[in-house]
Amino acid sequence: QSALTQPPSASGSPGQSVAISCTGTSSDVGGYNYVSWYQQHPGKAPKLIISEVSKRPSGVPDRFSGSKSGNTASLTVSGLQTEDEADYYCSSYTGSYIWVFGGGTKLTVL
């Protein structure tokens, strides 16, 4: 299974919105509504922020939202805050009990 494709970097100023894309195929992102997103600060473990394309776990601010169209999923961070500066990874179930991740996007808050 090939990794999902994410832009290596994204940026925005405090208060702005930024979207991060995650492109796969009809065998993963396009085939299942099992896309999830993870936030990882340097030296820390990943944290689940979006499940099943657009569901926010308890405690995750509503500034984080997810969507999907065809083979591409997106994470949008609205009202950027300095603490949002982190690496973001998408993941998708691919069938046959295999999961695949994107290469990660480094979000910089300018």
Place this chain on the structure above:
Amino acid sequence: EAQLVESGGGLVQPGESLRLSCATSGFTFSSYWMHWLRQAPGKGLVWVSRIYSDGTDTIYADSVKGRFTISRDNAKNTLYLQMNSLRVDDTAVYYCARGSYYHFDLWGQGTRVTVSS
């Protein structure tokens, strides 16, 4: 509070073995699928292996198939990863995670494995 704590990482030479452990607490361990994932230095996350809640089924990424074995002891609330025939490209931080089809919703802090001669 639900928690996962990995241990067992270290520095080994190519071809050697290592056993990672993941001690869990704060949730009903025996009810959940569990996974191992890894992250090479400066790289992204990679899923490694999954085990059913009762341990009856396991599956592996192609890169570790035949070399790594995932197992669990539900009486001890502990997940394991036996890693044999380690290679330089197995160098990574290894995370255990609770998960399902949908997501990996609880992660440990990771344990570092370095394979080098």
